[in-house]
Amino acid sequence: MTVEEIREELEQKADEEYRNFHSKLLPGTENILGVRIPELRKIAKRMVKDDWRFYLNEAPDKYYEEDMLRGFIIGYADMTLEERMRVIADFLPSIQNWAVCDSFCSTLKFTKKYQAQMWNFIKPYFQSESVYEIRFAAAMALDYYRLPEYAQEVFVFFDHVKNKDYYVQMAIAWAVSVYYIYLPEITEDYIRHNALDDFTHNKAIQKICESYRVDKETKARLRTLKRKQKQ
Structure with missing residues (x-):
């Protein structure tokens, strides 16, 4: 055709x-x-x-x-x-x-077969100037690297993203919220000590609290970790 x-x-x-x-x-x-x-x-x-x-x-x-x-x-x-x-x-x-x-x-489900090689391919895109190249990296981390052996390195990359575009911030917030579902202890420690901007940090907590897979007590605790944003 x-x-x-x-x-x-x-x-x-x-x-x-x-x-x-x-x-x-x-x-x-x-x-x-x-x-x-x-x-x-x-x-x-x-x-x-x-x-x-x-x-x-x-x-x-x-x-x-x-x-x-x-x-x-x-x-x-x-x-x-x-x-x-x-x-x-x-x-x-x-x-x-x-x-x-x-x-x-x-x-891109083939990534599961070539996880290490693809991670090396993805990492430079966290440092891109392009909104959707950064979002690509964050979405790939969300889809294929929510594993204990990758989480800490993923979080370091999230911390170093300084692009304030809404679609970058929301991608990272969404990713952190999904990591919380799969790796709650590791991710909560990250939430307590991250270097994310306030908007992304608060959005991540908001999205976790919107999940039916998180209990009320946990949601109440996480809400106390929200930051006051400058008006």
């Missing part, structure tokens, strides 16, 4: 009601067709059975869904670790919103 044929298929699968709903979650993203994620995953899984590299090489990006589709292809296609790292690095600068970033990361 050509890029144009795939674009036509996406246009045919567009759902206006879903587009209106999804657009509200992605303020500033104007090129949403409204194709649901399961449909995009089906298309990507079909494409990787044939020649998929042309789609990455031509980098179609008229629609938000085309960005999403390229990310899914990178996760599903059969390739060496070295090639996958290369195409990930090529793809990251094109990410323009949290939804593409987070859906992309959740699709």
